[in-house]
Amino acid sequence: MPSLRSIQARYTLFLVLFVLVLFVLTVVGIGQLVAPTLRYTEEQVVLNRIAEVAEQIQGELN
Numbered sequence: 001m002p003s004l005r006s007i008q009a010r011y012t013l014f015l016v017l018f019v020l021v022l023f024v025l026t027v028v029g030i031g032q033l034v035a036p037t038l039r040y041t042e043e044q045v046v047l048n049r050i051a052e053v054a055e056q057i058q059g060e061l062n
Contacts, residue, residue, distance in 0.1 A: 004010055 004013065
């Protein structure tokens, strides 16, 4: 690889690779750690809201 003989080319390549690795790790981390927690929290919010509406309807029917 004659184009990587200069220090500037090497540093540029390493910087681009480093940014790509960080991007991949961020996407994987969000997918594995953050998304399931958010999904569970949103499910609980929806279920609680449904329970509130059900109680309200039940109270009006009584």
